[in-house]
Amino acid sequence: MTEPVLEIKNLNVDYGLGDQSVHAIRDVSLTLHRGEVLGLAGESGSGKSTLAYGMTRLLPPPGVITGGQVIYTPESGDPYDVLQLTDRQLRGFRWSETAIVFQGAMNSLNPVHKISTQLTDVLRAHEPKMSESSRNARAREMLKLVGIAADRMDAYPHQLSGGMRQRVMIGMALILQPQVVIMDEPTTALDVVMQRQILGQLIELRERLGFSVIFITHDLSLLVEFSNRIAIMYGGRIVEEAPASALYRDSLHPYSQGLLGSFPALRGPRRELTGIPGSPPDLKGMPSGCSFHPRCPKAFDPCATEIPVLTAHGDRSAACWLVER
Amino acid sequence: MTSIPDAKAPAGEVVLEAVGLTKHFPVRRRLKDVFSRTHKAVHAVDDVHLTLRRGQVVALVGESGSGKSTVARLLAQLYPRTGGDIRLHGETTKVTSGSSFRRYAARVQMIFQDPFASLNPTHTIRYHLTRPLKIHGTAGDDLEKSLHELLERVSLTPPERYLDKFPHELSGGQRQRVAIARALGARPEALLADEPVSMLDVSIRLGVLNLLRDLKERLDLAILYITHDIASARYFADETMVMYAGRMVEGGDSETVTQAPAHPYTQLLIESAPDPDRLAGAADVADEDRGNGEPPSLINPPTGCRFHPRCPKAMARCSTDEPVRLEIGDVPGHWAACWLYDKNEVAK
Numbered sequence: 001m002t003e004p005v006l007e008i009k010n011l012n013v014d015y016g017l018g019d020q021s022v023h024a025i026r027d028v029s030l031t032l033h034r035g036e037v038l039g040l041a042g043e044s045g046s047g048k049s050t051l052a053y054g055m056t057r058l059l060p061p062p063g064v065i066t067g068g069q070v071i072y073t074p075e076s077g078d079p080y081d082v083l084q085l086t087d088r089q090l091r092g093f094r095w096s097e098t099a100i101v102f103q104g105a106m107n108s109l110n111p112v113h114k115i116s117t118q119l120t121d122v123l124r125a126h127e128p129k130m131s132e133s134s135r136n137a138r139a140r141e142m143l144k145l146v147g148i149a150a151d152r153m154d155a156y157p158h159q160l161s162g163g164m165r166q167r168v169m170i171g172m173a174l175i176l177q178p179q180v181v182i183m184d185e186p187t188t189a190l191d192v193v194m195q196r197q198i199l200g201q202l203i204e205l206r207e208r209l210g211f212s213v214i215f216i217t218h219d220l221s222l223l224v225e226f227s228n229r230i231a232i233m234y235g236g237r238i239v240e241e242a243p244a245s246a247l248y249r250d251s252l253h254p255y256s257q258g259l260l261g262s263f264p265a266l267r268g269p270r271r272e273l274t275g276i277p278g279s280p281p282d283l284k285g286m287p288s289g290c291s292f293h294p295r296c297p298k299a300f301d302p303c304a305t306e307i308p309v310l311t312a313h314g315d316r317s318a319a320c321w322l323v324e325r
Numbered sequence: 326m327t328s329i330p331d332a333k334a335p336a337g338e339v340v341l342e343a344v345g346l347t348k349h350f351p352v353r354r355r356l357k358d359v360f361s362r363t364h365k366a367v368h369a370v371d372d373v374h375l376t377l378r379r380g381q382v383v384a385l386v387g388e389s390g391s392g393k394s395t396v397a398r399l400l401a402q403l404y405p406r407t408g409g410d411i412r413l414h415g416e417t418t419k420v421t422s423g424s425s426f427r428r429y430a431a432r433v434q435m436i437f438q439d440p441f442a443s444l445n446p447t448h449t450i451r452y453h454l455t456r457p458l459k460i461h462g463t464a465g466d467d468l469e470k471s472l473h474e475l476l477e478r479v480s481l482t483p484p485e486r487y488l489d490k491f492p493h494e495l496s497g498g499q500r501q502r503v504a505i506a507r508a509l510g511a512r513p514e515a516l517l518a519d520e521p522v523s524m525l526d527v528s529i530r531l532g533v534l535n536l537l538r539d540l541k542e543r544l545d546l547a548i549l550y551i552t553h554d555i556a557s558a559r560y561f562a563d564e565t566m567v568m569y570a571g572r573m574v575e576g577g578d579s580e581t582v583t584q585a586p587a588h589p590y591t592q593l594l595i596e597s598a599p600d601p602d603r604l605a606g607a608a609d610v611a612d613e614d615r616g617n618g619e620p621p622s623l624i625n626p627p628t629g630c631r632f633h634p635r636c637p638k639a640m641a642r643c644s645t646d647e648p649v650r651l652e653i654g655d656v657p658g659h660w661a662a663c664w665l666y667d668k669n670e671v672a673k
Contacts, residue, residue: 191553192599262527262531264531264556273531
């Protein structure tokens, strides 16, 4: 395995303060290695987006980071803690070291500005010494990289289709050649055919440019295909982390098993599937012990009272009392 | 393992039928259009044939913008149709007034995609379920008993716990169950489900699909299941139809359509679906001739086959002649609207 580029250590995020606060992320530790695609899967409310915003310090109020570290290792230089950066340092860090493609990104382009303006704006802010012509050249190069003809530079967002807008967003994220790209459900609003095209392109670009990707989605079958490692979140914690193929073939945590069993297969024999009984927990009234135990088919004594910790088993880890035994 | 109904079960009685259904939405005319006398329209649905039978699920699969939701709304008579016919038990039906719409709605009900938007946040579940019972006169003597029965039918038990709640107090899955119960309140024969699970959490989607299947069997309902997820169509539906740019391109029993797709568009759709068995790295996606590109504009749809600009197997005649339904011949009832399966073409 290559060296880590981003290490999240015991990150805690709350929404609100005092007694009213809700713990959205609890004690999450996660390592992203150079050049890998790390998938982050979970249902809505599991904290996967909060984790992405937390580690980039983009949390909107009332979100508060209450503890932990996010260690970033630049390509050359010493590692530093993102959470300790001053505002000025943070501005330099964002986009040039870590870029993020938001959920529904195709609607995050400004409708009254041309694509070219929006692409070069980033360069203007981060590399003020660059000349106008080289900025345009760079933007054109970026568009070509994501498969959009350079003559669309002067188009407005409404003149492009959803898939093209999404590509522009990916191009924009990559324009400063960041080391880490975080994608928060980048393709959920797109059709399967477009989704495959864009993800294929992303994987290709990653091989060429060597950045690392954190890919957040609820579609586990997509992650198994496109990522190297997968972390599964439930109720604000990571419950299992494993190489994609290992997770798919034999997952350790009952929740991962349930999640995998929730996707009807397109190939192979037709099986009766059940999904997972019950509904995802409310962060306000988290069950005691393992937060999955009220829905877990294999729950036993310690599950209701003691919180299982994420422990390593070879190259994978799981937080479940079943595995502990 | 056993409860999957055999896809080739004897076909039930026809409940609802669409024959050559067409819907064009007019586009706002600009000044120059007034002079040139052009009437632009979005060709949302063109010449759709569809048959819903008692006790069967038909899936309608397609990308967003393919017109699949428009088909559901036409069948529910929420939109007036531009052309074609909707037949209920063989009889042409056209809703002209509020009372004829109510009579129609008593037999054909719809379930919408978003259970967060389809329930009124200011009313309790009791109100939502009482409305159909009263309007369609299905309450019987004991309203309370009927309400309980409805909730029990969608496995929201005990009913007392849910009746006086407001929609925001329920989870997405529970809300969709309430929406299903509301549709059942009219005692319909046909249920039109427009992406009933796509807004729900992954882990509870199957619960709702399994509930719909269970209801279909117990109440002998005809269900139209609209989805963009072809894998769930295979899981849930007896018959699957594929739509592209407002037209049906392929149909047949679900297993055949998903395992041996005939139309190049269906093949593309199935190849593009996420497949965990194809592991990271092994997938090479950038091939050029797989039909990449985007669905066409429906204001000026391509002539001939609407898929031909993207189709890797397009022939000269695809751009001029509109393909007709052609039997594939592997399984009875499996057809595709593609010139590749024309006998004369095969002979060449």
